[in-house]
Amino acid sequence: MDHDLLSVEQILDGLGNECLGRRVLWYRRVDSTNALARALAVAGEPEGTVISAEEQTAGRGRSGRTWLASVGTSLLFSVILRPSLEAKRVQNLTVIAALALRDALFSSTALRAEIKWPNDLLLSGRKVAGILTEMRSVGDRVDFAILGIGLNVNQQVGAFAPALNATSLAIELGYPVDRAPLLQTILRCLELRYRLLGSGQSPITEWAEALVTLGQRMQIECGDRTYEGCAEAVDETGALLVRLDDGQLLRAPAGDVHTLVP
Ligand code: BTN
Numbered sequence: 001m002d003h004d005l006l007s008v009e010q011i012l013d014g015l016g017n018e019c020l021g022r023r024v025l026w027y028r029r030v031d032s033t034n035a036l037a038r039a040l041a042v043a044g045e046p047e048g049t050v051i052s053a054e055e056q057t058a059g060r061g062r063s064g065r066t067w068l069a070s071v072g073t074s075l076l077f078s079v080i081l082r083p084s085l086e087a088k089r090v091q092n093l094t095v096i097a098a099l100a101l102r103d104a105l106f107s108s109t110a111l112r113a114e115i116k117w118p119n120d121l122l123l124s125g126r127k128v129a130g131i132l133t134e135m136r137s138v139g140d141r142v143d144f145a146i147l148g149i150g151l152n153v154n155q156q157v158g159a160f161a162p163a164l165n166a167t168s169l170a171i172e173l174g175y176p177v178d179r180a181p182l183l184q185t186i187l188r189c190l191e192l193r194y195r196l197l198g199s200g201q202s203p204i205t206e207w208a209e210a211l212v213t214l215g216q217r218m219q220i221e222c223g224d225r226t227y228e229g230c231a232e233a234v235d236e237t238g239a240l241l242v243r244l245d246d247g248q249l250l251r252a253p254a255g256d257v258h259t260l261v262p
Contacts, residue, residue: 023046208234220257
């Protein structure tokens, strides 16, 4: 199936943001929009630049995994940010991205996505989007951060290996979605939340309320160890607090969680 390709003009047309999307770069094929954004940021690219691609040959996922998406089916993009933020709070950027994605999906499609700690958006219990935030720090401050988002939009039934437990907007809705207005809505929602974060407003309470993960009994892979327990809360940096079966409280800054049936 042929897919319409995005263009810089479509992405910018009527966007209306002050910061995110000040400059938009679009590529037919790159290794990874996050890698390209990082190289640009190192070379001094100001914040707000969006790098979008139709295809990635080495798309990066969390924990060294790859992110696969066939040409023209997804939104694959990275945003260069230069927030005034302590490095230990960089997860806040993933948090605002998850909330912005959830808001944008609801206003564009009326679908209610769930947020799974630490960085997944789910529809019908399947992954529809992932967020990969990478950063460079100077001392204890963020120098720049790259916010990378992969959103499955127009993949058809059968496009994902069952083991991925993934879905797309088109699969959930039963019809394809125009990607340019959707990307614009995401960038507007993200700009709003980025501004609130910059003004000192923490997104953690709202995120915690939106997380499907809290209250669940789970297995958590953290570093090279696996634990079992109940996810009780998140702390102000976004780390997950898990009450282990032996009563200890595990603080997991990152990891993979799998729900266990109680
Ligand atoms: C995850 O869930 O593991 C995070 C996936 C993030 C994928 C996006 S696609 C656009 C951007 N460029 C990359 O190389 N990765 C992110």
